Amino acid sequence: MSAKITKVTKEHLPSLRFIGKRYTNADRIGGFGHKWGEWFENGWFTSLEKLGELKNIENGYIGFMRCDFSSIENTFEYWIGMFLPENTEAPDGFAFIDLPESDVAVCWISGKENDGIYDMHGDCISKFKEEGMGNFRSDYENRACFFERYNCPRFTEQDADGNIILDYGIYLAD
Template sequence: MAEIIKVYKEHLPSLRFIGKCYTNADRVGGFGHKWAEWFQKGWFEALGNLGGAPDIENGYLGLMRCDSSNFENTFEYWIGLFFPSDTSVPSGYDSIDLDGGPIGVCWIKGSEEDGSIYGMHDQCVVGFQESGMGNFKTDQENRVCFFERYNCPRFTGKDEQGRVILDYCVYLAEQ
């Protein structure tokens, strides 16, 4: 069973997220098959050659954005990486430019194998709210931006029970 073990705030600079966008039509249960495609086709290695974003906690990212009042038609699931905001986007990839600002972070500890770490959105929202971080930033299309950050070594190093830590993050409105 997964559990939230830490909730905190950090600040990100302006960034460019470079990756590929998927919608609910691309789901097969979830997006695990798309992650497998990324590893099989070497898409992370190609992006890694761009250098990444220094001075932030980084890792592979699953970025989600949607307007909660129209979830089905606005949900996007992106796979990719953060880069400095002036990074050129390679052919075959798309990008999202993100303003700098605060994010809320939940560390979810659990098993990757049983998928328990992936169904914790609602619990993280409550954790953010209980920690005074319930004012989520929206973009010009009223979309909130959440992302899963697969940080090394938190996500790649299992503890003695085989559990890992997934970072679940949300962009916060400036207060």
């Protein structure tokens, strides 16, 4: 089975601070999997988990992206980190993005990790538009903000067919 969207929903996120590390297209080796390996090897998620947690939202480790779609090559950023309460102090070596309270559109992408779950951006955007959630928020630099959420246990525990679920979200405009 190839990856497929199994759920589309709208969630509400409070004002929050995303804390992590920023990467660009220059850091790609195919994708950013090697950077995730660095995070686990260096215990960086453990450092962030000690800072607290956002209550009453779906959460997990986050691959946060933003770019101006009119100039993707020059503006694309890929961050690895976590959503944390606003005003949380970023530890040395980490950066942050403050995000306003907002609704987000979220797709659940089901499949095997090596079978296309990371290649569903266009499918999710189309599905969001079909569901009436096509008014995407841009930041002060005209960048859309979207993310992969590695929710436990959806992403970490395989179903009977060996599939996992990756959450894919995008910030919506008011």
